[in-house]
Amino acid sequence: MTDLEWDTLVLGAGVLGCATAYHVMRSDPDRRVLLLDRNPRPAQGNTRRSVALFRDLFTSSTNQALASSTIALFDHVEGELGHNLGLKRFGYYWMMDPGKLDDLRPVLEDLERHGSDLEIHDRSDVRALLGEHIELDPVPPLDRGPLGSVAGAVMARNAGTLSPSRLAGWFEMEFRALGGRVEYGFTVDRLVPESVRGNGFRVWEDGRVAAVEGASGRLRAREFVVAAGAMTPSLLDPLGVDSHVKPRTRQAFGLVGEGATALHERNGFPGGHLPVMVLPSAGVYLKPVGSQRMLLAGCADDLGRPFGLDEDPQPEAEFLRDQIRPVVEGYLPGMKGAEVKVSWAGQYHSNTIDGNPYVFKESNLTVVAGASGSGIMKSDAIGRVAAAVHLDQRSTELFDGHRMNVADLGIKGRKVAPEALII
Amino acid sequence: MTDLEWDTLVLGAGVLGCATAYHVMRSDPDRRVLLLDRNPRPAQGNTRRSVALFRDLFTSSTNQALASSTIALFDHVEGELGHNLGLKRFGYYWMMDPGKLDDLRPVLEDLERHGSDLEIHDRSDVRALLGEHIELDPVPPLDRGPLGSVAGAVMARNAGTLSPSRLAGWFEMEFRALGGRVEYGFTVDRLVPESVRGNGFRVWEDGRVAAVEGASGRLRAREFVVAAGAMTPSLLDPLGVDSHVKPRTRQAFGLVGEGATALHERNGFPGGHLPVMVLPSAGVYLKPVGSQRMLLAGCADDLGRPFGLDEDPQPEAEFLRDQIRPVVEGYLPGMKGAEVKVSWAGQYHSNTIDGNPYVFKESNLTVVAGASGSGIMKSDAIGRVAAAVHLDQRSTELFDGHRMNVADLGIKGRKVAPEALII
Numbered sequence: 084m085t086d087l088e089w090d091t092l093v094l095g096a097g098v099l100g101c102a103t104a105y106h107v108m109r110s111d112p113d114r115r116v117l118l119l120d121r122n123p124r125p126a127q128g129n130t131r132r133s134v135a136l137f138r139d140l141f142t143s144s145t146n147q148a149l150a151s152s153t154i155a156l157f158d159h160v161e162g163e164l165g166h167n168l169g170l171k172r173f174g175y176y177w178m179m180d181p182g183k184l185d186d187l188r189p190v191l192e193d194l195e196r197h198g199s200d201l202e203i204h205d206r207s208d209v210r211a212l213l214g215e216h217i218e219l220d221p222v223p224p225l226d227r228g229p230l231g232s233v234a235g236a237v238m239a240r241n242a243g244t245l246s247p248s249r250l251a252g253w254f255e256m257e258f259r260a261l262g263g264r265v266e267y268g269f270t271v272d273r274l275v276p277e278s279v280r281g282n283g284f285r286v287w288e289d290g291r292v293a294a295v296e297g298a299s300g301r302l303r304a305r306e307f308v309v310a311a312g313a314m315t316p317s318l319l320d321p322l323g324v325d326s327h328v329k330p331r332t333r334q335a336f337g338l339v340g341e342g343a344t345a346l347h348e349r350n351g352f353p354g355g356h357l358p359v360m361v362l363p364s365a366g367v368y369l370k371p372v373g374s375q376r377m378l379l380a381g382c383a384d385d386l387g388r389p390f391g392l393d394e395d396p397q398p399e400a401e402f403l404r405d406q407i408r409p410v411v412e413g414y415l416p417g418m419k420g421a422e423v424k425v426s427w428a429g430q431y432h433s434n435t436i437d438g439n440p441y442v443f444k445e446s447n448l449t450v451v452a453g454a455s456g457s458g459i460m461k462s463d464a465i466g467r468v469a470a471a472v473h474l475d476q477r478s479t480e481l482f483d484g485h486r487m488n489v490a491d492l493g494i495k496g497r498k499v500a501p502e503a504l505i506i
Numbered sequence: 507m508t509d510l511e512w513d514t515l516v517l518g519a520g521v522l523g524c525a526t527a528y529h530v531m532r533s534d535p536d537r538r539v540l541l542l543d544r545n546p547r548p549a550q551g552n553t554r555r556s557v558a559l560f561r562d563l564f565t566s567s568t569n570q571a572l573a574s575s576t577i578a579l580f581d582h583v584e585g586e587l588g589h590n591l592g593l594k595r596f597g598y599y600w601m602m603d604p605g606k607l608d609d610l611r612p613v614l615e616d617l618e619r620h621g622s623d624l625e626i627h628d629r630s631d632v633r634a635l636l637g638e639h640i641e642l643d644p645v646p647p648l649d650r651g652p653l654g655s656v657a658g659a660v661m662a663r664n665a666g667t668l669s670p671s672r673l674a675g676w677f678e679m680e681f682r683a684l685g686g687r688v689e690y691g692f693t694v695d696r697l698v699p700e701s702v703r704g705n706g707f708r709v710w711e712d713g714r715v716a717a718v719e720g721a722s723g724r725l726r727a728r729e730f731v732v733a734a735g736a737m738t739p740s741l742l743d744p745l746g747v748d749s750h751v752k753p754r755t756r757q758a759f760g761l762v763g764e765g766a767t768a769l770h771e772r773n774g775f776p777g778g779h780l781p782v783m784v785l786p787s788a789g790v791y792l793k794p795v796g797s798q799r800m801l802l803a804g805c806a807d808d809l810g811r812p813f814g815l816d817e818d819p820q821p822e823a824e825f826l827r828d829q830i831r832p833v834v835e836g837y838l839p840g841m842k843g844a845e846v847k848v849s850w851a852g853q854y855h856s857n858t859i860d861g862n863p864y865v866f867k868e869s870n871l872t873v874v875a876g877a878s879g880s881g882i883m884k885s886d887a888i889g890r891v892a893a894a895v896h897l898d899q900r901s902t903e904l905f906d907g908h909r910m911n912v913a914d915l916g917i918k919g920r921k922v923a924p925e926a927l928i929i
Contacts, residue, residue, distance in 0.1 A: 320752070320814060323812055323813055325859075327750075327859065389746055391743060435750075494858075501918060
């Protein structure tokens, strides 16, 4: 196979690589496309380590369009095609302190007017919904650092969880059904520039990538898609292509105990089920895992947590103890003493400028990056944009019929609003 | 000294650190400011390795304002204050291929109308100026890769060279005259987050940096300015602060011989002296060093040259042979056989998004970055913007009286036009 030159080589069979490969094949069925991953099957990297939430609640209209069309596809795949994605639409309950709620109220009211399935709650609504479980004015847990008061919340209903590996598996299956090929167990060590004497590109030409190289050999292609998640900067820095993202580790801790059980058993939630709760400080969130009466806790942990690629990130007990527990226990005192039933870590790749994805083409490289922890819930739409960029199309139609100018997500001519709702 | 807490600690006594330190002291004379560098005196890092050109020719009006006000300061320092900066105003002669000239003509004509000291030349003007030295339609040097034809050129007169170390030295001297303190020979290993148990920032607080740490000890301060050039990402990545720049090596080769001598001796240049010549392909440029009849050649060498910090970058003979010589000899055949009299390498830190500097504040860190190889010629203005950002002022007055909103150069609310004239 190493002698064959492919039309398109897609690097990374995470959810974005699978979605992009599928949409490239859909748009150009005669294309010889190879999807490559170092793991033995799709979605075994950081896609698998995601907390796997979805929502259509974003302040950037680009992010809204990407997410809501992708969620519509989830419903289609599970409801009409009968492929089980493990969809659970339990909603998000995003609590905010007074400053954040004031800042976002105009945007949220605008979203509500334009038909987003959300409710804006004030303090008394939060009290009514969560009862004595919630502490609206938590006491600082230690000697320093106040926790913001709960001023209100947004209940977003078009939100919940699904199985990222089933979703990626669906994209990959459809890609193969259209004639796409896969090669797993191939670790890419580097992208090989086209060159006569091996001294990189010639500066006076448009440099091109000729092949990928790994221990298993070289694979040549005319065009490349890099959808390698947290590994993207390591692959592109040697070529002098700036991916504009930084890898960062995030951790998840599954907490069980009386407090978690009581929250799961509480009645009266709009969706009939405990929603994801986002607490007002540091983007600490709790995802319900009903079958185990568990709450999966994580947080945005931005400033102060290092950037850097880690191929085997591990959860840290001190991070739970010093960073997450004080916030969880401040707002939900019943969670004191909760036990850790499961924990893991994974890497995100963050675009810290505006929190919208990057999709751009540099020479014969299409780069799909910067999903910033919301790539799964936007995967179908990002895959469509990436396929269009890859095939030099100016716009693409999302699953719900929305048309998007693909340059909006590029570097030159980028046109997105900064995202205020990132966790 | 390690027990003292400073008001402001400026990391890096390159030209941007010195300029920022000076303007912080100017704006707030009672402030206790310490300027820190690992070298024994200012401007001994990449500032010293610069090719040291200046120009006010930029397509971004922000870059124009930063450069033209800084050049006005150069004239003031040398002409009125009598401090020798080694200023030589020999101009830039920026040759372009048809595509680039067509793209830029509206911007250039606009600049001309608004009083920029430039002339737009067509092909015959280039021929008249450079005579038989220039090949307007060069033959591709090898089997691949065309060199663009010379369609015309821009002669920018408010441009030339100066001594970066004298300039940085002037800023540093003025900074000390105002009461600023310096500590040289201090290598910063890391920025130390304020923390109770040493586990980084608390996520629910506004994380702050408490100190810098190196082999010589810790230095505490209330606020920090990071003006560390190519080292900026290495200092900020561990804190999870994205500096949005990438370090990259650039090389300079001093070429001498009959061709270089003949160009130096040619008459009729608008400024009475051979200008910097920028060739139409790959941003290859030649800076005249009249005293040695030398042409210093370098190039933009973007795609295909790796990003990465290199504390002792070295020039590569193959880079000259395979990348620079074919372009130089294609346009200036008389340069064939030129000998290398001197060569060196230095690192730039590039903002590949829009080619304008970044100045932003994250918690108690002010970050000055992304000068992309034109930091020296914008140093005074960038220092003023950085001082204003550092002191929480919304705007600043540049040396020539131009007022600038400092948020224009920040991350949130950034408002700059992409720069098309980068080499």
